[in-house]
Amino acid sequence: MSTELLNPSSSGRPETALRISQQAPDVLKRTAKTSLPFPLSVLFSSEKQETWVELENLLVACLRTGDDKSARLCLDRLTSRFGEQNERILALRGLYEEAIAQDGKAVNAILTTYYDNLLAEDPTNMPIRKRRIALLKSMSKTGDAIAGLVELLVTSPIDAESWAELADLYFSQNLFPQAIYCLEEVLLIVPNAWNMHARLGEVLFLSAESNSNARDAALKDLSNSLKRFCRSIELCDNYLRAFYGLKMVSSKLISLLEVETKTVSKDKTGELSVPDKATVESLNELATSKLVEILRKGSSGEHGWDGYEDAELVAIQALLDQTSQKVER
Amino acid sequence: MAQPVVQTIHRDPSLFYWILVPITVVMILTGILRHYAMILLQSAPKKQGVKDIRQTRSLMRGVNLRNNASVLTRPSFESRKNYLVPAYQDGTFLAEPEKRGQPRANPMSDPAAMEGMMGMMKNQVVMMVPQTLIMGWINAFFSGFVILKLPFPLTPQFKSMLQSGVGTRDLDVRWVSSLSFYFLCLFGLQPVYNFILGSNNSASQVSQQMAQMNPGAGITAMDPNQDPDKLFLSEAENLEVTELRSILEGIEGRILEQLR
Structure with missing residues (x-):
C-alpha cells in the first residue's frame, strides 16, 4: 500500500496529486464493499481506519485534478459509511459541490444556501465554518473571510490552523502588526514549529x-x-x-x-x-x-x-x- | 526414590464435546453480543454549545500562553497578559455569566449529569447481566465436573483457582473444573475478541473495569463538576506570576557557537 495516500494530499505538490488521482480506479476497486453475508459479517467485521483516510485523500486529489467522477464515487462511499449528517462528510460534500459548480453564480449559491443553512442549524460545525471561510477567501472576499475567521477564533482561540490563515490574510492586506500578532499566537500553540518562526521573521522583515x-x-x-x-x-x-x-x-x-x-542601549521597556x-x-x-x-x-x-x-x-x-x-x- | 504417583482419571470424551466446547463457544458468543450491545447502547456524546466551547478553549489559551510564553518577546507577552488576566477575572469567557458566584447545582438534579450517570449504569448492566447468567448456567448444569488437565505441573496454591466447585482434597492441581474453566475464559479471551472484532472492541469486561478504575487516564480539559469561574480565576493568578524568559534572548550567540 502506498503511504502517499495516507498523508493529506492538499498540501502536496500538483504532481503528487496527479499521481494519487491516477490510482483512483485501483483504490476504488480495492476498497469496494466486500461484506460477508449476515451472520458472518457480525462475527468478522474487519474495518480499517486507513481505508477511510485513503478515500478522503483520494477525493481531494481527484477534485484537484478534475476527476469529478471518481470524486463522486469516493464521496458516495464515505457517505454510506458515515451518514449524511457527519460534519466531515458535510464539509467534503461542500468541497465537491464547489468543484463542480459551473460559474461564479453557482458558487455563490453554495455559499448562501448550503453553508449558511448548515451553520444556522449548528453553529459549532467547525469543518463547515472553515470551508466557508476558505470559499470566501478563494472568491477574494478577503474582508468577509477575515471577519469569519475572527469570529471563529473568538469561539476557538487555540486553533493554530485558523490563526495561521488569519495571519496570511492580514499579510495580504499589508496589515503587518496584525499578522505578527496572529503568528505569535500560532507559536504559542505550536512553540517548536520552525517554519512558523521563519515565517514570523519574514513578516517582521x-x-x-x-x-x-x-x-x-x-x-x-x-x-x-x-x-x-x-x-x-x-x-x-x-x-x-x-x-x-x-x-x-x-x-x-x-x-x-x-x-x-x-x-542603541537596552531601553527601559526591557x-x-x-x-x-x-x-x-x-x-x-x-x-x-x-x-x-x-x-x-x-x-x-x-x-x-x-x-x-x-x-x-x-x-x-x-x-x-x-x-x-x-x-x- | 519413590516417584510421585501420577493420577489418572478416565474422562468420558463426551465431557469434552458437551462441556468444554459449549462453554468456550458460549463465552465467545457472549463477548461478541456484548460488544454489539455496547455499540447499540452508546449514546452519542452531547454536543457542546458555542459558548461552552469558547469557555473551555479560552481557558486552554491561557494555559498555552503560560506554558509557551518563552517564544514571545516581552511586549507581546505583556499585551496578551494584560488582555487575558482582566478578562478572566471579569468572567468574560464564561458560558453562563449570570450564574457567576452561585453555588453549583446538585448534580442529581441536573438532567445532563443524570444522563451521564445513566450511561454508566447501562454499561454496568450490560457487563454484569450476561456474566451472572452464564455463571448461574454453568453452576446449574456443569458444577463438579473435571473437564481438562493442564499439560504442566503447578503448586498447590492454584488449587482454589483451578478447582472451584470440586471439593476433592487430594486431586492433583493439574485438573481443572468447569467453573474454573469459565473464569479462565472470562479473563483470557481478550486476544480472541481482538482477532474477531478488531482491537478497540468492548467485548471483554476486564478491560472495561480497568478503564473505570482510573477515570483520570483520559485528559479532560475541564472537569464538568468544577466551577469554571474558579478555574479562570486561578489561571489568571497563574498568568500574573508567570515570569517571562524569552528564548530569543542571546540566540545569536547560541547559533554562532552551535554552527561554527
Missing part, C-alpha cells in the same frame, strides 16, 4: 521595510526578525528559508548599523537588545556559507540533500550573485 522612515521601529523589527530566523535555524539545521531570511536581514541590519554608530555589528556580520557570513553549501549539495543531488526544490535553489543562486556583485563594486 517586511514590516521593517514598510516603515523604513522610522528608524528605531525598523531597527527593532529587524533585530526581532533576525532572532526569529536564528531560532528557526536552531530548531532545524538545514532550513533553507531561514538561512535565506537570515542573510537578507543581516545584510540589511549591517547597512543600518553602519549609518549610525551610536549604540525589550530585546539589538545585536552588535560584529555578531550580525558573523551571522551573515554563516548564512552565506550555509547557503553556498546547500546550493552545492542540493544542485548536485547529494544523498540527504535532495529535498530542496529547484526554484528555491535558483533563488539562492540569485541572492548570492546579487551580493557578490555588490562586493565587487
